[in-house]
Amino acid sequence: MTGMKNSKIKIGRRAALGMGVSTAAVMVAGGAARSANASIDIVHFFSGADHPMELVIKAFNAKNLGVTAVSRQEGTTYEAITQKAMAGIAAGRPPAVMTTGWKLASFAKHTLGAQDLRQFGADGGAIIDNYKESVVKLVTIEGSIVGIPWALSTPVLYINTEHWKAAGLDPAAIPTTIEDLYAKLGQMQQKTNKAVLAYEVNEWEPQAFIQNAGGDVLDGAGKPVMDSAAAVYGMQKFVEAKTRKLWNPIGLSEMLTAFQAGALSAMVTSSARLSGVKAQSAFEIKLAKMPGLEGRPRRMNSGGNFLSILARNKEQQAAAVQFLKFCATPEAMKIWLGTGYLNTTKHDLPIPAGQEAAYAQLADGLTPETVWPGARGLEALKAHIDWISRIVNGSVSVPDGLKGSKEAVAKLLV
Amino acid sequence: MFALQGRYAAWLFVAPAILLVAVFIYLPMVLNVGVSFYDWSVLRNEFTWKGVENYLSTLDNIDFRSAFANTAIYLAVLVPAQIALPLLLAFLMLRVRNRLLVRAYRAAYFIPTIVSFSIAGVVWLWMFNPIVGFLNTFFEAIGLQSHRWLNDPDMALWCVAAVAFWKGFGLNLILYAAALVGIPREVVEAADLDGAGPWTRALRIEIPMISPTLFFTGVTTVLIVMDEIVGVVDVLTEGGPYNSSSNLVYYLYDRAFRQFNFGEAAAVATLIIAIVAVATWLQFRAFERYVHYQ
Amino acid sequence: MSTTSKQRKGAALHLASRVAIHVALFAAVVVTLFPLLWMFTTAFTPNELTFRRNLGLLPAQPTIANFVAAFQIQPVAYWLLNSVITSVAIAAGKMLVAIPAAFAFAHFRFRGRDWLFAVIVGTMTIPYVVTLIPTYIAIVRLDLYNTLAGVIIPSIAFCGFAIFFLRQSFKVVPTELLEAGVIDGAGPLCALVSIVIPNTLPAIASLSVLSFLSAWNLYLWPHLILNDANMKTLSIGLKLFATNQEQLQQWGPLMATAVLGLLPALAIFAFAQRYVMDAFVHSGIK
Numbered sequence: 001m002t003g004m005k006n007s008k009i010k011i012g013r014r015a016a017l018g019m020g021v022s023t024a025a026v027m028v029a030g031g032a033a034r035s036a037n038a039s040i041d042i043v044h045f046f047s048g049a050d051h052p053m054e055l056v057i058k059a060f061n062a063k064n065l066g067v068t069a070v071s072r073q074e075g076t077t078y079e080a081i082t083q084k085a086m087a088g089i090a091a092g093r094p095p096a097v098m099t100t101g102w103k104l105a106s107f108a109k110h111t112l113g114a115q116d117l118r119q120f121g122a123d124g125g126a127i128i129d130n131y132k133e134s135v136v137k138l139v140t141i142e143g144s145i146v147g148i149p150w151a152l153s154t155p156v157l158y159i160n161t162e163h164w165k166a167a168g169l170d171p172a173a174i175p176t177t178i179e180d181l182y183a184k185l186g187q188m189q190q191k192t193n194k195a196v197l198a199y200e201v202n203e204w205e206p207q208a209f210i211q212n213a214g215g216d217v218l219d220g221a222g223k224p225v226m227d228s229a230a231a232v233y234g235m236q237k238f239v240e241a242k243t244r245k246l247w248n249p250i251g252l253s254e255m256l257t258a259f260q261a262g263a264l265s266a267m268v269t270s271s272a273r274l275s276g277v278k279a280q281s282a283f284e285i286k287l288a289k290m291p292g293l294e295g296r297p298r299r300m301n302s303g304g305n306f307l308s309i310l311a312r313n314k315e316q317q318a319a320a321v322q323f324l325k326f327c328a329t330p331e332a333m334k335i336w337l338g339t340g341y342l343n344t345t346k347h348d349l350p351i352p353a354g355q356e357a358a359y360a361q362l363a364d365g366l367t368p369e370t371v372w373p374g375a376r377g378l379e380a381l382k383a384h385i386d387w388i389s390r391i392v393n394g395s396v397s398v399p400d401g402l403k404g405s406k407e408a409v410a411k412l413l414v
Numbered sequence: 415m416f417a418l419q420g421r422y423a424a425w426l427f428v429a430p431a432i433l434l435v436a437v438f439i440y441l442p443m444v445l446n447v448g449v450s451f452y453d454w455s456v457l458r459n460e461f462t463w464k465g466v467e468n469y470l471s472t473l474d475n476i477d478f479r480s481a482f483a484n485t486a487i488y489l490a491v492l493v494p495a496q497i498a499l500p501l502l503l504a505f506l507m508l509r510v511r512n513r514l515l516v517r518a519y520r521a522a523y524f525i526p527t528i529v530s531f532s533i534a535g536v537v538w539l540w541m542f543n544p545i546v547g548f549l550n551t552f553f554e555a556i557g558l559q560s561h562r563w564l565n566d567p568d569m570a571l572w573c574v575a576a577v578a579f580w581k582g583f584g585l586n587l588i589l590y591a592a593a594l595v596g597i598p599r600e601v602v603e604a605a606d607l608d609g610a611g612p613w614t615r616a617l618r619i620e621i622p623m624i625s626p627t628l629f630f631t632g633v634t635t636v637l638i639v640m641d642e643i644v645g646v647v648d649v650l651t652e653g654g655p656y657n658s659s660s661n662l663v664y665y666l667y668d669r670a671f672r673q674f675n676f677g678e679a680a681a682v683a684t685l686i687i688a689i690v691a692v693a694t695w696l697q698f699r700a701f702e703r704y705v706h707y708q
Numbered sequence: 709m710s711t712t713s714k715q716r717k718g719a720a721l722h723l724a725s726r727v728a729i730h731v732a733l734f735a736a737v738v739v740t741l742f743p744l745l746w747m748f749t750t751a752f753t754p755n756e757l758t759f760r761r762n763l764g765l766l767p768a769q770p771t772i773a774n775f776v777a778a779f780q781i782q783p784v785a786y787w788l789l790n791s792v793i794t795s796v797a798i799a800a801g802k803m804l805v806a807i808p809a810a811f812a813f814a815h816f817r818f819r820g821r822d823w824l825f826a827v828i829v830g831t832m833t834i835p836y837v838v839t840l841i842p843t844y845i846a847i848v849r850l851d852l853y854n855t856l857a858g859v860i861i862p863s864i865a866f867c868g869f870a871i872f873f874l875r876q877s878f879k880v881v882p883t884e885l886l887e888a889g890v891i892d893g894a895g896p897l898c899a900l901v902s903i904v905i906p907n908t909l910p911a912i913a914s915l916s917v918l919s920f921l922s923a924w925n926l927y928l929w930p931h932l933i934l935n936d937a938n939m940k941t942l943s944i945g946l947k948l949f950a951t952n953q954e955q956l957q958q959w960g961p962l963m964a965t966a967v968l969g970l971l972p973a974l975a976i977f978a979f980a981q982r983y984v985m986d987a988f989v990h991s992g993i994k
Contacts, residue, residue: 047948048781073937075948079672084935086674090459090845091853195545201655250544250565257959258545280958282756379673386477386656393567393655423896424816427808428824431871434805438865439831442839442846449841503736506729521981522737525744528973530925532946533966537743539950540750540959548746580740588985633833641835645927649947663837671932676841683838694833 038319039068040096040311043088045081047073052338059335060326067319069097078104078305082378085112085310096311096320099150102138102304102369103203107377109141114308116144120321127321130328135344138368139306147308148324151341153272154302154361155200155208157181159286163265167191174288178209178237181266181291185246188265196265197247198255199238201392203385204303205268207370209234211299212292217384222373224409226384227402235398237293239391249392270303271358274340278354287357289364302366304341373413380412443687450680468681477657478682481665484571485640488661489693491575492582492639497631499579500587505616508594520591524584531581531642535649538577539564542650570651570659578646582638586631593624629701636693640686662686744970751775751967755960774964781958784965786938787945791924791969794856794941798923799916801864807912809867810874811900815886825875831868837928844932854935863923870915877911877987878904914987917980924973942969 046053057071074084078101088094089112100108108114117124128136128145135149161171167188175181185196199205207217210226213234219225241247250258256273258264260280268290278285292298307327309320326332330347342362343349351359372381387405390396396404450468452461472478503523510516526534541548542563550560564570597620605619621628644663647653653660653668660668662682670679750758751774753767778784812818813825843862852858881904889899905912924943931944940948946969949962977984 072935073948074935083672083674087671087853087932088935090674091848091851092459093853248544248562250562253539254543254545254547254565257543261546263545379675382673386654389567389654389656395567395656424812424818424821427812427816427896427900430805431809431828431867432824434865434867435828435831438843438862439834439836439839440827442842443834445842446838449845454845503733506733509726509729510733517981517985519733519737520985521977522741525974525977526740528921528925528977529744529970530943530946530973531927532943532950533747533969536946536950536962536966537747540963541743541746580743584740592985637833637835641837644837648927648931649950663835666837666840667928670841670844676845680841683841686835687838690833690835 037066037068038315039070040316040319040323041072042069042307042323043072043074043081043085043095043098045073045076045078045099046339047076052336055335055338056327056332059332060323063326065322065326067322069323079378079382082107082112089113089310094310094312096309096316097307097323098310099305100147100308102302102306103372103381104377105139105141105146105306105371106373107375108308109144109146110375111378112308112310113312114146114310115317116146117148117309117324118145120317123321123325127324127328130345130347132344132346138302139308141371147306148327149344150307150327151272151304151336151339152302152344152362152366153270153304153341154300154358154366155205155268155290156271156358156361157288157290158259158267158269158274158277159288160259160262160265161284161286162262163188163192163194163196167265171286174286175291176289177294178240178291179294182241182244182246185266186244189246192265194265195248195258195263197241198250198258198264198267199241199247200252200255200269201249201385201389202252203370203381203388204301206235206238206388207301208290209238209293211301211367213237213296214299217370218372218409222371222413224406224413226409227399227406232399232402234293235391235402239394239398242392242394270340271342271355271361272304272340274354275338276340285354287354289357289361298364300361300364300366301369302362303369376412380409383408383412446680446683446687449676450684452677454676464677468677469685472678472681472685477660477668478662478665480657481653481660481662484659485661485663485689487571488575488578488639488643489636492579492643493632493635495579496583496586496635496639497628500583501590501621501628503587504590504594505620507591520588523587526581527584529581531645531649534577534581534646538573538650542573564651564659565655567655567658570655574643574646574650574659577650578639578643581646582635582642585638586635589627589631590624593627594620597623625701629697632697632701633694636690636697640690662689747963747966747970750959751963753960755958758959758963774960775968777958778961778965778968781961782945782949782965783938784942784945784968787940787942788968788972790856790934790939791941791943792972794859794926794930795920795923797856797860798863798926799919801860802867802870802919803912803916805864806867806870806874806915807905808900810871810878811896811904813871814875814878815881815883815904816896825871828868829872831866832872836866840928840932847933853933854939856934856939858933859926859930859941863926863929870919873915873987874908874911877908881907910983911987914980914983917976917984920976921973 042057044053048054054071057069060069072095074081081098082100082104085095085098094113098112100112100114117128124145127148131149135152136145139145139147139149157174159171159174164171168191169184169188175184189196203217210217210231211234213230215226215228215231215234217224217226217231225231242249255264255267255269256277259267260277262281262283271287274285274287290300307324309317309324311317311320327336328345330345330349333343333345333347334349337343337349337352340352340355340358342355342358372378374380384405387396387401387408390404391398391401451463451465453464453468454461507516507519510519544550544560544562544565549563553560561569563573601619601623602615605615610618640661640663643661644667647659647661647664648667651659653664663686666679666682666686669675669682749767752770752772754769754771755774755777757768809828813821847853847858847862852861885903885907886899889903894902926941927943930941931947934940934944937945937948942965946962946965949965
């Protein structure tokens with residue numbers, strides 16, 4: 001059974017490539033009439049012919065449902081693909097289906113015109129019934145369901161076990177608090193003299209610290225509250241790694257490169273990166289729950305993306321619904337879990353090896369990623385990230401930086 | 415001259431060029447000023463009148479201000495550097511007798527200018543990686559302190575400037591080398607007979623003789639620094655950390671094609687036209703006095 | 709190399725200064741080319757060893773596996789093809805437009821000539837980004853978004869330098885030669901094709917090469933216009949490859965792709981180096 005599926009997938013890859021070319025050719029020719037067999041573009045940022053996203057698309061095409069899904073990787077970040085989608089919309093050619101970050105859900109509804117799944121009648125409702133209620137909330141924006149909760153991840157601690165062993169530490173006993181983690185990493189740094197820790201400098205990881213300290217980035221009404229005392233405390237814990245010289249802030253891509261090269265003892269990043277990082281690393285990696293703050297309850301956040309329908313015409317929309325319907329099946333979800341994203345469906349699927357920590361974190365309960373509301377949500381998000389970056393680079397103090405962010409964000413979210 | 419026979423043909427000959435330039439350069443420039451007074455909603459495809467609001471919000475934006483300041487730094491550093499260093503190398507090359515070697519040097523310096531931005535970006539990202547990159551590995555090996563390079567808001571701009579210089583200096587260099595070779599031998603020999611040393615000769619004879627080339631490169635280098643730094647910024651830093659390495663053109667790109675705020679971006683474009691016009695006019699004024707035309 | 713110095717005193721000093729000159733020039737070459745050499749060696753180093761390299765410039769276990777992998781990971785073959793089509797079309801288009809115009813500006817006298825020439829050369833002082841937004845909207849409305857034509861057509865308009873450069877070269881052709889041609893009954897087009905072009909081939913060739921190279925390296929405009937992964941040119945596809953943070957950091961294949969992007973440009977430059985350099989010497993950019 002599996003063998004058969006694999007061979008199908010291999011044929012599918014070539015076929016999909018050929019289809020990509022032919023679609024491109026059609027577009028060059030100026031959009032010749034489409035055949036009865038609807039072709040829909042699936043815009044995402046997952047690259048590599050073997051990526052589960054490609055495999056899901058191929059498995060769907062192999063079903064021959066009269067709809068051909070064409071994989072289109074656009075850019076590498078949520079912001080980048082959203083911007084590219086806007087270009088497509090401006091050109092009157094929105095992608096049929098697009099992966100959009102949770103954080104941009106409101107933006108997707110207001111600016112990209114993501115369709116409410118329930119407008120597609122019973123089909124839309126049936127698709128949504130496959131997902132856990134807690135995650136359906138993430139795609140429910142002002143009463144409309146703007147997509148399927150496709151990919152859920154959470155920040156976890158990645159450990160290079162060799163470094164830990166070399167420093168005489170037990171990789172099985174990973175610290176559960178940030179305070180303990182910093183102490184252990186301090187010891188390690190003295191022994192190995194290597195880079196010991198890296199965080200991502202974005203809005204996501206600071207949010208984990210802010211929430212674990214008892215604060216919030218935006219409150220329930222979408223108003224910025226990231227300058228509260230608790231949020232300041234969390235953010236101070238975040239930058240403490242830098243002031244203690246455990247962390248020399250670098251870019252995300254540089255961080256991943258360094259970790260894979262075996263030059264970094266620990267990093268905090270999305271649980272969904274495990275498969276990619278593992279494939280490029282020659283040492284044993286261990287994932288642990290993101291440490292909390294001493295004396296404060298953990299309230300970890302999540303991230304990821306949903307698949308929304310941006311198509312405007314009925315034919316494309318119907319074809320897109322077919323694709324989402326397939327994505328909600330156990331078959332598609334099983335392929336998809338190969339990425340390291342967590343299971344968002346009610347289907348009972350085995351936990352992939354190495355992902356125990358992320359699932360444990362999920363079981364503890366995850367809060368949604370901050371949704372940046374309104375048509376200028378993307379700008380507000382960028383302003384917030386810039387202030388985080390100012391804080392991390394020490395050009396403003398933590399309280400001043402968070403106040404600066406609040407002011408900038410408040411202006412854009414009116 | 416074909417003064418009479420060619421009048422009709424001449425018009426046909428220049429027509430395609432004039433048409434293209436008018437439709438794709440001058441017309442968009444004018445339209446751009448128009449767009450700057452509107453807000454274009456991509457989703458609804460509507461234009462709404464905003465008056466000077468786009469200009470006001472642009473001037474009020476801290477990101478615009480830092481982009482403006484950075485542009486001034488880039489221009490102040492790169493324009494002189496892109497002129498002085500290639501000129502120095504061109505003078506040194508003039509003293510090399512072996513023609514094959516001259517050609518080899520020239521080719522080597524020119525190669526980075528034919529490297530595309532994305533390739534330059536890939537190569538330099540690899541060099542700059544703070545933990546496994548070449549630069550820090552090398553610095554540590556020779557006992558120097560390692561740096562965060564592109565991630566350090568105090569350094570990012572200088573890294574971008576260095577890569578932009580690396581990519582750009584070869585073009586001016588070959589122009590200078592060509593101009594220096596083109597100086598009539600008699601002039602230089604006359605100076606030698608007068609007993610002028612290499613410094614006097616360079617300052618009194620050679621530099622004035624190639625001043626038209628210097629003027630030409632002065633004007634083009636301003637444009638290159640304005641325009642082409644976008645490619646370097648985009649592949650290396652995307653303007654970060656927190657816009658510390660952004661410039662005006664990148665700010666425009668960001669507003670237009672990442673935030674899709676075309677109105678504001680068009681306002682930025684209009685401001686750029688004004689800045690470049692002033693810079694070019696100043697250069698024309700300054701060089702008018704000194705440029706020596708044969 | 710000759711060590712004798714006839715006209716100058718202090719042969720030793722002279723030698724020292726020449727050595728110093730070569731040391732300076734050579735040091736500049738090393739700094740200039742090092743990053744590219746580093747790229748080449750990384751491209752030929754097995755991917756799993758890329759991080760464990762020493763500072764040597766020769767790959768430990770040379771391999772072409774990265775090149776094979778590059779073609780599998782991304783549609784590099786399409787990128788190469790798109791780059792070739794775009795660059796050839798832009799270079800050819802510029803020549804088609806610039807040659808007749810430059811000829812007219814060099815050898816004809818007609819009303820508005822100097823003014824029109826100023827209009828064209830003036831485009832050299834306009835940063836192209838200020839045309840970006842209206843041109844983008846126009847390309848989108850004309851349904852040329854995500855097509856190579858959408859990249860090529862507006863790019864041809866930036867032919868100010870080509871016309872300026874060719875006019876200088878065409879002026880060198882003696883008027884008498886052209887007049888002789890006209891007496892023989894040749895029309896202006898015939899004079900252009902049979903007299904001017906054959907006499908200025910090196911200048912035209914070098915300008916074609918320069919136009920090709922600049923089109924090969926176009927970045928911002930194709931980045932905005934080309935959307936599909938298969939429609940990208942190498943220059944922008946590489947950016948997609950390089951910033952791919954979500955899963956892999958495959959530096960070996962990435963460097964291999966960069967090498968593939970650089971090689972055609974290098975080959976053309978090596979082939980045309982002499983023409984390009986000579987053209988600059990004779991261009992009289994003054």
